[in-house]
Amino acid sequence: MASLEQGLAVIRDAASALPAMPGVYRMLGANGRALYIGKARSLRARVGQYTQTRHLSVRLQRMVAAVQRVEVLHTRTEAEALLLEANLIKAERPPCNILLRDDKSFPHILLRADHAFPQLLKHRGAQNTLGRYYGPFPGVGDVNRVLAALHKAFLLRNCSDSVFAGRTRPCLQYHIGRCTAPCVGYVDPRGYAEQVGQAQAFLEGRSREVQAALAAQMEAASARQDYEAAARYRDRLRALNSVSARQDVDSATLGDVDAFALIQSDTRVCVNAVFVRGGQVLGARPFFPRHASGESRGSVLSAFLAQFYTSRPPPPEVVLSDAPDDTYLLCQALSARVGRKVSLAVPQRGARRNLLDFARLGADRALARERSARAGHAGGMAALAAFMGLDKPPQRxxxxxxxxxxxxxxxxxxxxxxxxxxxxxxxxxxxxxxxxxxxxxxxxxxxxxxxxxxxxxxxxxxxxxxxxxxxxxxxxxxxxxxxxxxxxxxxxxxxxxxxxxxxxxxxxxxxxxxxxxxxxxxxxxxxxxxxxxxxxxxxxxRQKRMEGSALDAIPGVGPARRRTLLRHFGSVRAVADAPEEELARLPGISKTLAAQIRASIYQIYSTFN
CATH class of the missing domain: 3.30.420.340 (UvrC, RNAse H endonuclease domain)
Known part of the structure; x- marks a missing residue:
């Protein structure tokens, strides 16, 4: 009790000196690490509430006992405080907060807009390349599946710009029917732009329109007895149908929506996220927040959403299985972050309710799988302890x-x-x-x-x-x-x-x-x-050594020219694939040096492979 009384004294002293204004507070432990981070409309009132220990969970009572210092950051509004709180929690990961465990960026599909013949490719990370981004997709497998179907259906190139510029004859993608070979002029910019427009329409949710157009072209080709062309249109339609057929819920009328369903057990909490873009379900991913057992459903969802959208733009509509705490405040904060209205709702009927039921079913199954995996792991650790003659299952x-x-x-x-x-x-x-x-x-x-x-x-x-x-x-x-x-x-x-x-x-x-x-x-x-x-x-x-030494070992290529090459081509592999003519067009690189660069990198890659 002595440590609890000490923590209470620290919090009382801090609360008495705080203003009644919005902000974020950080409860710090003995080593200066943040134990808990929270936001408040009134810092004085909110921090003071921690002295009423009978209303706190056991987790927060332990936090109070360990508090050595309280720090605050003032904000203009409570919505700003909410965003700052989520960013700080994500950066510092305090042990007493509800934490989103998996905060990796989600992959997207990128349709580039900085080239006369744009690429359709997978993208993850900062969205700095000029073009349209479609997603998020829950995992790389979902992106690869959709990309494979889109390349079959719309025949867009997936090669790098340097490979594109150096082609003198069609590559394998053309011969297997996944590209129209714009690199060698088999399709003109106008024809390729039509392919891009079809892909864009499909990705934006106008799938029925695109499928109807392809079906009409197939019928027309068949009517004029051009059966090879009709078969190609048929294969493209099948590729699109393979994407549409995997839709587990009727989402054509939904537009852009994220759905989150929360399921709780005695010791675990699962939040299953389902992403819908352009009326198509892109997939789902379950999350298992830490320190969430014993908390109210609303508080878990509130903390989860604030952290989830710190690095991702929310869609215009988010549907939820339960109303989060501070729903209005969350709407304000998310809307301010993206500069447009974001609504949070708990649907009771219709397509959104069906989507939520689908998310809830996924959460239930994910929690069952997690429970089974944890039980299997616990059993394995117990058997390992018995085999090794340990008194109890090893903790590490x-x-x-x-x-x-x-x-x-x-x-x-x-x-x-x-x-x-x-x-x-x-x-x-x-x-x-x-x-x-x-x-x-x-x-x-x-x-x-x-x-x-x-x-x-x-x-x-x-x-x-x-x-x-x-x-x-x-x-x-x-x-x-x-x-x-x-x-x-x-x-x-x-x-x-x-x-x-x-x-x-x-x-x-x-x-x-x-x-x-x-x-x-x-x-x-x-x-x-x-x-x-x-x-x-x-x-x-090994890859880092190979790529780092490939340019470093070439006589005449110093730091400035190395930066020029990497900025233009993006990677050593792209430099290796570039023709000498393109290398020689860069400032500071002569035809002789371009030939030397090509020969040196080719030798390194040949040795490596």
């Missing part, structure tokens, strides 16, 4: 692997698993510098020695990808750090067959579990995640 398991190509660009990787699954924020990549190239034992020893040197957040169990030799190396690293951490080595089976792994523990003979043993499946899952992360880190470093 670290799994290690290395990756290299003939000893070059060697990288070590550490992934972390906890009671709820993989803790991706704790993953680490280690650039190997001390071990000899190709020395797998030395690499594992270096990774573990460097990891254990700090002595922070030590694991309850270490798993290494390897056999008895790797186990011995891991044991020496742990003993050198004067630690006592259980170790397990997972050796691949004969011919690297999954299901035949040998498990090595210190002081025991190797053990091979039955191929259908749930514990073996759990260990394989942990090992495979480390393997995936290590390979990804190695490939990224």
């Amino acid at each position: 398991v670290e799994i290690y692997d290395n990756s290299h190509t003939s000893g070059q660009e060697a990288m070590g990787a550490m992934v972390v698993a906890g009671p709820e699954g993989f803790c991706k924020k704790a993953y680490r990549k280690i650039t190997l510098r001390e071990s000899a190239p190709g020395d797998d034992y030395g690499a594992m020893g270096e990774v573990l020695s460097r990891r254990l040197r700090g002595g922070q957040d030590l694991p309850d169990l270490i798993i290494v990808d390897g056999g008895a030799g790797h186990l011995a190396v891991a044991r020496r690293a742990v003993e050198a750090a004067r630690l006592d951490i259980p170790l397990l080595a997972v050796a691949k089976g004969p011919e690297r067959n999954a299901g035949l792994e040998a498990l090595h523990k210190i002081g025991h003979k190797s053990v091979s579990l039955a191929h259908n043993d749930p514990l073996l499946h759990h260990i394989q899952r942990l090992r495979d995640e480390a393997h995936r992360f290590a390979i990804g880190a190695h490939r990224a470093r």
